[in-house]
Amino acid sequence: MTRKKEETGFTRRDFVKTVGLAGLAVAGSGVTGAMAAPEPPAGAAKAATMPKRKLGKTGVEVSILNLGCMFDTINNQLLLKQAMKWGVTFWDTAEAYGNGLSEEGLGRFFARNPEARKEIFLVTKLVPKEGNLTERLNNSLKRLQTEYVDLFFIHAITGINDMTPAFKAWAAEMKKAGKIKFFGFSTHTNMEDCLLGAAKLDWIDAVMMTYNFRVMHAPKMQEALNACEKAGIGLVAMKSQAGGPGAKKEASEAKLDMAERFLARGFTDKQAKLKVVWENPQIASLCSQMPNLTILSANVAAARDQVKLAREEFDSLRQYALGTQADYCAGCSNLCQEAVGGAVPVSEVMRCLMYHRYYGEPELARQTFTGLPEAIRQRLTEVDYSRAEQACPQRLAIAQLMRQAKEMLA
Numbered sequence: 001m002t003r004k005k006e007e008t009g010f011t012r013r014d015f016v017k018t019v020g021l022a023g024l025a026v027a028g029s030g031v032t033g034a035m036a037a038p039e040p041p042a043g044a045a046k047a048a049t050m051p052k053r054k055l056g057k058t059g060v061e062v063s064i065l066n067l068g069c070m071f072d073t074i075n076n077q078l079l080l081k082q083a084m085k086w087g088v089t090f091w092d093t094a095e096a097y098g099n100g101l102s103e104e105g106l107g108r109f110f111a112r113n114p115e116a117r118k119e120i121f122l123v124t125k126l127v128p129k130e131g132n133l134t135e136r137l138n139n140s141l142k143r144l145q146t147e148y149v150d151l152f153f154i155h156a157i158t159g160i161n162d163m164t165p166a167f168k169a170w171a172a173e174m175k176k177a178g179k180i181k182f183f184g185f186s187t188h189t190n191m192e193d194c195l196l197g198a199a200k201l202d203w204i205d206a207v208m209m210t211y212n213f214r215v216m217h218a219p220k221m222q223e224a225l226n227a228c229e230k231a232g233i234g235l236v237a238m239k240s241q242a243g244g245p246g247a248k249k250e251a252s253e254a255k256l257d258m259a260e261r262f263l264a265r266g267f268t269d270k271q272a273k274l275k276v277v278w279e280n281p282q283i284a285s286l287c288s289q290m291p292n293l294t295i296l297s298a299n300v301a302a303a304r305d306q307v308k309l310a311r312e313e314f315d316s317l318r319q320y321a322l323g324t325q326a327d328y329c330a331g332c333s334n335l336c337q338e339a340v341g342g343a344v345p346v347s348e349v350m351r352c353l354m355y356h357r358y359y360g361e362p363e364l365a366r367q368t369f370t371g372l373p374e375a376i377r378q379r380l381t382e383v384d385y386s387r388a389e390q391a392c393p394q395r396l397a398i399a400q401l402m403r404q405a406k407e408m409l410a
Helices: 012-024 077-085 097-112 114-118 133-144 165-176 191-198 219-231 253-263 269-278 293-304 311-323 333-339 346-357 362-370 374-378 386-391 398-409
Strands: 052-054 061-063 065-068 090-092 121-126 149-154 180-187 206-210 234-238 285-289
Touching: 061 065, 065 293, 077 097, 077 293, 090 285, 097 114, 097 133, 121 133, 133 149, 133 165, 149 165, 149 206, 165 180, 180 191, 180 234, 191 206, 191 219, 219 234, 253 269, 253 311, 269 285, 269 293, 269 311, 285 293, 333 346, 333 386, 346 362, 346 398, 362 398, 386 398
Parallel strands: 065 090, 065 285, 090 121, 121 149, 149 180, 180 206, 206 234, 234 285
Antiparallel strands: 052 061
16 A cells, blocks of 8 residues: 655655666666576566567577677676576677677686577677778687677778778678678667668678667658668667766656656666667667676566557657757767868767766776877867757757866766
Protein backbone atom coordinates (compact mmCIF):
# COMPACT_ATOMS: atom_id res chain seq x y z
CA MET A 1 0.00 0.00 0.00
CA THR A 2 1.40 3.40 -1.01
CA ARG A 3 1.56 6.06 1.68
CA LYS A 4 1.26 9.76 1.03
CA LYS A 5 4.20 12.10 1.24
CA GLU A 6 2.84 13.52 4.50
CA GLU A 7 3.32 10.11 6.09
CA THR A 8 6.64 9.15 4.53
CA GLY A 9 8.22 12.40 3.39
CA PHE A 10 9.11 10.58 0.16
CA THR A 11 7.09 10.78 -3.07
CA ARG A 12 7.20 8.63 -6.18
CA ARG A 13 9.01 11.55 -7.86
CA ASP A 14 11.63 11.41 -5.09
CA PHE A 15 11.98 7.67 -5.66
CA VAL A 16 12.52 8.12 -9.39
CA LYS A 17 15.05 10.86 -8.73
CA THR A 18 17.14 8.93 -6.22
CA VAL A 19 16.72 5.38 -7.50
CA GLY A 20 15.22 5.37 -10.99
CA LEU A 21 17.89 7.64 -12.46
CA ALA A 22 20.79 6.35 -10.41
CA GLY A 23 20.26 2.69 -9.69
CA LEU A 24 17.53 1.34 -11.92
CA ALA A 25 18.27 3.31 -15.06
CA VAL A 26 21.66 1.83 -15.73
CA ALA A 27 21.21 0.29 -19.15
CA GLY A 28 23.91 1.62 -21.40
CA SER A 29 25.24 4.16 -18.90
CA GLY A 30 28.79 4.53 -17.72
CA VAL A 31 28.09 3.09 -14.25
CA THR A 32 30.91 1.03 -12.87
CA GLY A 33 31.25 -1.34 -9.95
CA ALA A 34 30.52 -5.00 -9.32
CA MET A 35 27.54 -6.85 -7.97
CA ALA A 36 26.03 -10.25 -8.42
CA ALA A 37 23.89 -10.36 -11.55
CA PRO A 38 20.42 -11.85 -11.15
CA GLU A 39 18.71 -13.60 -13.99
CA PRO A 40 16.95 -11.04 -16.17
CA PRO A 41 13.44 -10.55 -14.77
CA ALA A 42 10.68 -12.58 -16.39
CA GLY A 43 8.08 -10.24 -17.85
CA ALA A 44 4.68 -11.08 -19.23
CA ALA A 45 6.14 -11.30 -22.72
CA LYS A 46 9.75 -12.38 -22.31
CA ALA A 47 11.58 -14.17 -25.11
CA ALA A 48 12.90 -17.59 -24.10
CA THR A 49 16.29 -16.72 -25.57
CA MET A 50 18.07 -13.66 -26.86
CA PRO A 51 16.35 -12.59 -30.11
CA LYS A 52 18.45 -12.64 -33.29
CA ARG A 53 18.29 -10.92 -36.65
CA LYS A 54 20.08 -11.41 -39.97
CA LEU A 55 23.01 -9.09 -40.59
CA GLY A 56 22.17 -8.04 -44.12
CA LYS A 57 23.58 -10.01 -47.04
CA THR A 58 25.99 -11.86 -44.75
CA GLY A 59 23.05 -14.11 -43.90
CA VAL A 60 24.44 -14.54 -40.38
CA GLU A 61 21.97 -14.30 -37.52
CA VAL A 62 23.36 -12.15 -34.71
CA SER A 63 22.06 -11.30 -31.25
CA ILE A 64 20.14 -8.02 -31.27
CA LEU A 65 22.22 -6.93 -28.28
CA ASN A 66 25.93 -6.44 -28.95
CA LEU A 67 28.56 -6.34 -26.20
CA GLY A 68 30.61 -3.18 -26.66
CA CYS A 69 33.98 -4.07 -25.14
CA MET A 70 35.39 -0.60 -24.51
CA PHE A 71 36.12 -1.58 -20.90
CA ASP A 72 38.58 -3.63 -18.84
CA THR A 73 37.88 -7.06 -20.31
CA ILE A 74 41.02 -8.50 -18.71
CA ASN A 75 39.56 -8.12 -15.22
CA ASN A 76 35.95 -8.77 -16.22
CA GLN A 77 36.12 -12.36 -17.41
CA LEU A 78 33.00 -13.26 -15.42
CA LEU A 79 31.04 -10.64 -17.32
CA LEU A 80 32.13 -12.15 -20.65
CA LYS A 81 31.04 -15.58 -19.48
CA GLN A 82 27.68 -14.25 -18.30
CA ALA A 83 27.10 -12.34 -21.53
CA MET A 84 27.54 -15.55 -23.50
CA LYS A 85 25.29 -17.45 -21.09
CA TRP A 86 22.52 -14.89 -21.63
CA GLY A 87 22.86 -15.05 -25.42
CA VAL A 88 24.83 -11.85 -26.05
CA THR A 89 27.07 -13.51 -28.64
CA PHE A 90 27.94 -10.48 -30.79
CA TRP A 91 31.11 -8.91 -29.32
CA ASP A 92 32.65 -5.65 -30.52
CA THR A 93 36.19 -4.48 -29.77
CA ALA A 94 38.95 -2.41 -31.39
CA GLU A 95 42.68 -1.85 -31.34
CA ALA A 96 42.01 1.62 -29.90
CA TYR A 97 40.14 0.31 -26.85
CA GLY A 98 42.74 0.49 -24.13
CA ASN A 99 45.51 0.39 -26.74
CA GLY A 100 44.80 -3.28 -27.39
CA LEU A 101 43.96 -4.29 -23.82
CA SER A 102 40.30 -4.91 -24.68
CA GLU A 103 41.36 -7.35 -27.40
CA GLU A 104 43.82 -8.96 -25.00
CA GLY A 105 41.08 -9.57 -22.45
CA LEU A 106 38.89 -11.27 -25.05
CA GLY A 107 41.89 -13.34 -26.12
CA ARG A 108 42.38 -14.56 -22.57
CA PHE A 109 38.73 -15.57 -22.45
CA PHE A 110 38.97 -17.54 -25.69
CA ALA A 111 42.18 -19.23 -24.53
CA ARG A 112 40.47 -20.39 -21.35
CA ASN A 113 37.21 -21.23 -23.13
CA PRO A 114 38.25 -22.48 -26.60
CA GLU A 115 34.74 -23.71 -27.48
CA ALA A 116 33.36 -20.21 -26.91
CA ARG A 117 35.01 -18.80 -30.02
CA LYS A 118 32.64 -20.78 -32.25
CA GLU A 119 29.62 -19.18 -30.57
CA ILE A 120 30.83 -15.59 -30.70
CA PHE A 121 30.40 -13.28 -33.70
CA LEU A 122 33.56 -11.24 -33.18
CA VAL A 123 34.27 -7.74 -34.47
CA THR A 124 37.40 -5.64 -34.28
CA LYS A 125 38.28 -2.28 -35.80
CA LEU A 126 41.32 -0.27 -36.88
CA VAL A 127 41.66 3.49 -37.36
CA PRO A 128 43.04 3.82 -40.91
CA LYS A 129 45.19 6.93 -40.56
CA GLU A 130 48.08 5.05 -38.95
CA GLY A 131 48.44 2.71 -41.96
CA ASN A 132 50.04 -0.77 -41.81
CA LEU A 133 46.62 -2.43 -41.71
CA THR A 134 47.84 -5.97 -42.35
CA GLU A 135 50.47 -5.85 -39.63
CA ARG A 136 48.07 -4.28 -37.16
CA LEU A 137 45.32 -6.78 -37.98
CA ASN A 138 47.79 -9.60 -37.37
CA ASN A 139 48.63 -8.05 -34.00
CA SER A 140 44.92 -7.80 -33.18
CA LEU A 141 44.43 -11.47 -34.03
CA LYS A 142 47.34 -12.39 -31.76
CA ARG A 143 45.86 -10.41 -28.89
CA LEU A 144 42.44 -11.97 -29.53
CA GLN A 145 44.06 -15.43 -29.74
CA THR A 146 42.05 -16.29 -32.83
CA GLU A 147 42.83 -16.89 -36.48
CA TYR A 148 40.04 -14.66 -37.80
CA VAL A 149 37.39 -12.11 -36.94
CA ASP A 150 33.86 -12.48 -38.24
CA LEU A 151 33.56 -8.79 -39.11
CA PHE A 152 36.23 -6.13 -39.55
CA PHE A 153 35.51 -2.41 -39.53
CA ILE A 154 37.55 0.53 -40.74
CA HIS A 155 37.05 2.60 -37.62
CA ALA A 156 35.36 6.01 -37.32
CA ILE A 157 35.28 7.33 -40.89
CA THR A 158 33.95 10.86 -41.38
CA GLY A 159 32.95 10.57 -45.04
CA ILE A 160 32.48 7.87 -47.64
CA ASN A 161 35.54 9.15 -49.54
CA ASP A 162 37.58 7.69 -46.67
CA MET A 163 36.69 4.26 -48.08
CA THR A 164 39.15 4.27 -50.98
CA PRO A 165 39.47 1.48 -53.59
CA ALA A 166 42.62 0.39 -51.75
CA PHE A 167 40.43 -0.82 -48.88
CA LYS A 168 38.37 -2.90 -51.32
CA ALA A 169 41.49 -4.70 -52.52
CA TRP A 170 42.82 -5.11 -48.99
CA ALA A 171 39.52 -6.54 -47.71
CA ALA A 172 39.43 -9.06 -50.57
CA GLU A 173 43.00 -10.11 -49.74
CA MET A 174 42.21 -10.55 -46.02
CA LYS A 175 39.07 -12.53 -46.82
CA LYS A 176 41.05 -14.81 -49.11
CA ALA A 177 43.63 -15.29 -46.35
CA GLY A 178 40.85 -16.28 -43.95
CA LYS A 179 41.58 -13.45 -41.52
CA ILE A 180 38.22 -11.71 -41.88
CA LYS A 181 34.86 -13.00 -43.03
CA PHE A 182 33.03 -9.72 -43.59
CA PHE A 183 34.08 -6.10 -44.04
CA GLY A 184 32.66 -2.64 -43.45
CA PHE A 185 33.15 0.55 -41.46
CA SER A 186 31.98 2.42 -38.37
CA THR A 187 31.02 6.09 -38.30
CA HIS A 188 30.11 8.64 -35.62
CA THR A 189 29.81 11.61 -37.95
CA ASN A 190 27.98 12.45 -41.17
CA MET A 191 26.28 9.10 -40.77
CA GLU A 192 23.60 9.62 -43.42
CA ASP A 193 26.09 10.54 -46.13
CA CYS A 194 28.33 7.62 -45.18
CA LEU A 195 25.40 5.20 -45.34
CA LEU A 196 24.16 6.54 -48.66
CA GLY A 197 27.66 6.20 -50.05
CA ALA A 198 28.04 2.67 -48.69
CA ALA A 199 24.88 1.59 -50.50
CA LYS A 200 26.68 2.30 -53.78
CA LEU A 201 29.67 0.10 -52.91
CA ASP A 202 29.16 -3.61 -53.51
CA TRP A 203 32.05 -4.54 -51.20
CA ILE A 204 30.59 -3.21 -47.94
CA ASP A 205 28.97 -5.98 -45.91
CA ALA A 206 28.01 -4.06 -42.77
CA VAL A 207 28.12 -0.61 -41.17
CA MET A 208 28.04 0.43 -37.53
CA MET A 209 26.74 3.96 -37.04
CA THR A 210 25.36 6.33 -34.43
CA TYR A 211 21.62 5.69 -34.35
CA ASN A 212 19.29 6.64 -31.52
CA PHE A 213 16.03 8.34 -30.57
CA ARG A 214 17.54 11.75 -31.39
CA VAL A 215 18.66 11.08 -34.97
CA MET A 216 16.33 8.31 -36.14
CA HIS A 217 13.45 10.59 -37.21
CA ALA A 218 15.46 12.63 -39.72
CA PRO A 219 14.14 11.96 -43.26
CA LYS A 220 17.69 11.69 -44.61
CA MET A 221 18.54 9.03 -42.02
CA GLN A 222 15.56 6.93 -43.04
CA GLU A 223 16.47 7.39 -46.71
CA ALA A 224 19.99 6.16 -45.90
CA LEU A 225 18.75 3.12 -44.00
CA ASN A 226 16.41 2.22 -46.85
CA ALA A 227 19.28 2.45 -49.35
CA CYS A 228 21.48 0.19 -47.22
CA GLU A 229 18.68 -2.32 -46.71
CA LYS A 230 18.14 -2.47 -50.48
CA ALA A 231 21.89 -3.02 -50.97
CA GLY A 232 21.91 -5.81 -48.39
CA ILE A 233 24.19 -3.97 -45.97
CA GLY A 234 23.86 -5.13 -42.36
CA LEU A 235 23.23 -2.29 -39.93
CA VAL A 236 24.53 -2.08 -36.36
CA ALA A 237 23.47 0.79 -34.12
CA MET A 238 25.66 2.43 -31.50
CA LYS A 239 25.49 5.44 -29.15
CA SER A 240 21.89 4.47 -28.39
CA GLN A 241 21.74 6.50 -25.17
CA ALA A 242 22.41 9.69 -27.16
CA GLY A 243 24.62 11.36 -24.60
CA GLY A 244 26.08 14.64 -25.72
CA PRO A 245 28.84 17.13 -24.93
CA GLY A 246 26.49 19.31 -22.93
CA ALA A 247 24.52 16.47 -21.35
CA LYS A 248 25.44 16.00 -17.71
CA LYS A 249 24.04 13.14 -15.65
CA GLU A 250 21.57 15.09 -13.61
CA ALA A 251 17.91 14.68 -12.77
CA SER A 252 16.32 17.47 -14.81
CA GLU A 253 12.55 17.87 -14.74
CA ALA A 254 12.26 16.70 -18.35
CA LYS A 255 14.31 13.61 -17.58
CA LEU A 256 12.34 12.88 -14.41
CA ASP A 257 9.05 13.10 -16.29
CA MET A 258 10.30 10.72 -18.95
CA ALA A 259 11.81 8.27 -16.45
CA GLU A 260 8.64 8.21 -14.35
CA ARG A 261 6.53 7.45 -17.42
CA PHE A 262 8.68 4.46 -18.38
CA LEU A 263 9.05 3.11 -14.83
CA ALA A 264 5.26 2.98 -14.64
CA ARG A 265 5.43 0.60 -17.62
CA GLY A 266 8.02 -1.61 -15.96
CA PHE A 267 11.26 -0.48 -17.61
CA THR A 268 13.70 2.39 -17.27
CA ASP A 269 14.18 5.31 -19.60
CA LYS A 270 17.52 3.86 -20.67
CA GLN A 271 15.92 0.52 -21.49
CA ALA A 272 13.29 2.43 -23.46
CA LYS A 273 16.07 4.05 -25.50
CA LEU A 274 17.27 0.58 -26.47
CA LYS A 275 13.78 -0.64 -27.27
CA VAL A 276 13.02 2.27 -29.59
CA VAL A 277 16.06 1.33 -31.69
CA TRP A 278 15.00 -2.33 -31.84
CA GLU A 279 11.57 -1.25 -33.04
CA ASN A 280 13.23 -0.64 -36.41
CA PRO A 281 13.67 -4.08 -38.07
CA GLN A 282 16.37 -2.63 -40.33
CA ILE A 283 18.72 -2.58 -37.33
CA ALA A 284 20.27 -6.03 -36.93
CA SER A 285 21.98 -5.35 -33.62
CA LEU A 286 22.62 -2.62 -31.07
CA CYS A 287 26.11 -2.18 -29.64
CA SER A 288 26.09 -1.09 -26.00
CA GLN A 289 28.99 -0.59 -23.65
CA MET A 290 28.21 -2.87 -20.71
CA PRO A 291 31.16 -2.70 -18.29
CA ASN A 292 29.44 -4.41 -15.36
CA LEU A 293 26.88 -7.09 -14.61
CA THR A 294 24.23 -4.58 -13.52
CA ILE A 295 24.11 -2.92 -16.93
CA LEU A 296 24.41 -6.23 -18.76
CA SER A 297 21.45 -7.64 -16.82
CA ALA A 298 19.30 -4.57 -17.48
CA ASN A 299 20.08 -4.57 -21.20
CA VAL A 300 19.48 -8.31 -21.57
CA ALA A 301 16.13 -7.88 -19.84
CA ALA A 302 15.22 -5.11 -22.29
CA ALA A 303 16.25 -7.25 -25.27
CA ARG A 304 14.24 -10.25 -24.11
CA ASP A 305 11.19 -8.23 -23.14
CA GLN A 306 8.82 -8.32 -26.10
CA VAL A 307 6.57 -5.51 -24.84
CA LYS A 308 6.32 -2.84 -27.54
CA LEU A 309 6.53 0.88 -26.84
CA ALA A 310 3.23 2.68 -27.12
CA ARG A 311 2.85 5.64 -29.47
CA GLU A 312 2.80 8.10 -26.56
CA GLU A 313 6.11 6.64 -25.37
CA PHE A 314 7.69 7.22 -28.76
CA ASP A 315 6.34 10.76 -28.56
CA SER A 316 7.78 11.18 -25.05
CA LEU A 317 11.27 10.33 -26.28
CA ARG A 318 10.87 12.59 -29.29
CA GLN A 319 9.69 15.52 -27.18
CA TYR A 320 12.58 14.97 -24.79
CA ALA A 321 14.97 14.99 -27.75
CA LEU A 322 13.52 18.26 -29.03
CA GLY A 323 13.61 19.85 -25.59
CA THR A 324 17.24 18.94 -24.97
CA GLN A 325 18.66 19.16 -28.49
CA ALA A 326 21.14 21.87 -27.50
CA ASP A 327 22.90 19.26 -25.31
CA TYR A 328 23.53 16.84 -28.17
CA CYS A 329 25.92 16.83 -31.14
CA ALA A 330 24.19 15.04 -34.02
CA GLY A 331 27.46 14.34 -35.82
CA CYS A 332 26.85 16.54 -38.86
CA SER A 333 30.49 17.64 -38.84
CA ASN A 334 30.46 18.69 -42.49
CA LEU A 335 28.45 21.77 -41.48
CA CYS A 336 30.61 23.02 -38.62
CA GLN A 337 33.85 22.00 -40.33
CA GLU A 338 33.02 24.12 -43.36
CA ALA A 339 31.92 27.01 -41.14
CA VAL A 340 35.31 27.17 -39.40
CA GLY A 341 37.28 26.57 -42.59
CA GLY A 342 38.50 23.19 -41.38
CA ALA A 343 40.49 24.79 -38.55
CA VAL A 344 39.04 22.53 -35.83
CA PRO A 345 37.38 19.07 -35.98
CA VAL A 346 34.46 20.26 -33.89
CA SER A 347 32.59 16.95 -33.74
CA GLU A 348 35.71 15.09 -32.57
CA VAL A 349 36.12 17.51 -29.68
CA MET A 350 32.42 17.13 -28.92
CA ARG A 351 32.92 13.38 -28.72
CA CYS A 352 35.66 13.88 -26.11
CA LEU A 353 33.32 16.00 -24.02
CA MET A 354 30.60 13.36 -24.36
CA TYR A 355 32.93 10.64 -23.03
CA HIS A 356 33.87 12.83 -20.06
CA ARG A 357 30.51 14.30 -19.11
CA TYR A 358 27.89 11.75 -20.10
CA TYR A 359 29.69 8.42 -20.00
CA GLY A 360 31.87 9.29 -17.02
CA GLU A 361 35.06 8.21 -18.84
CA PRO A 362 37.56 11.04 -18.21
CA GLU A 363 40.58 8.91 -19.09
CA LEU A 364 39.12 7.90 -22.44
CA ALA A 365 38.10 11.51 -23.06
CA ARG A 366 41.63 12.77 -22.45
CA GLN A 367 43.18 9.97 -24.49
CA THR A 368 40.94 10.80 -27.45
CA PHE A 369 41.57 14.53 -27.03
CA THR A 370 45.36 14.20 -26.85
CA GLY A 371 45.18 12.11 -30.01
CA LEU A 372 44.30 15.28 -31.90
CA PRO A 373 47.23 17.24 -33.36
CA GLU A 374 48.73 19.64 -30.83
CA ALA A 375 48.25 22.61 -33.15
CA ILE A 376 44.50 21.94 -33.23
CA ARG A 377 44.30 21.62 -29.45
CA GLN A 378 46.13 24.91 -29.04
CA ARG A 379 43.88 26.86 -31.40
CA LEU A 380 40.57 25.68 -29.90
CA THR A 381 39.91 29.02 -28.20
CA GLU A 382 41.33 31.15 -31.01
CA VAL A 383 38.76 30.25 -33.69
CA ASP A 384 35.63 32.28 -34.41
CA TYR A 385 32.74 29.81 -34.06
CA SER A 386 29.88 32.24 -34.78
CA ARG A 387 29.21 30.86 -38.28
CA ALA A 388 29.41 27.29 -36.97
CA GLU A 389 26.85 28.05 -34.27
CA GLN A 390 24.52 29.54 -36.88
CA ALA A 391 24.92 26.45 -39.08
CA CYS A 392 24.38 23.94 -36.25
CA PRO A 393 20.87 22.36 -36.47
CA GLN A 394 21.08 21.53 -32.75
CA ARG A 395 21.95 25.11 -31.81
CA LEU A 396 24.93 24.00 -29.74
CA ALA A 397 26.95 26.66 -27.91
CA ILE A 398 30.04 25.57 -29.82
CA ALA A 399 32.42 28.33 -28.71
CA GLN A 400 31.62 27.71 -25.06
CA LEU A 401 31.96 23.93 -25.43
CA MET A 402 35.31 24.24 -27.22
CA ARG A 403 36.59 26.44 -24.39
CA GLN A 404 35.37 23.95 -21.80
CA ALA A 405 37.02 21.10 -23.66
CA LYS A 406 40.39 22.83 -23.62
CA GLU A 407 40.07 23.63 -19.91
CA MET A 408 38.82 20.19 -18.95
CA LEU A 409 40.90 17.90 -21.17
CA ALA A 410 44.20 19.67 -21.83
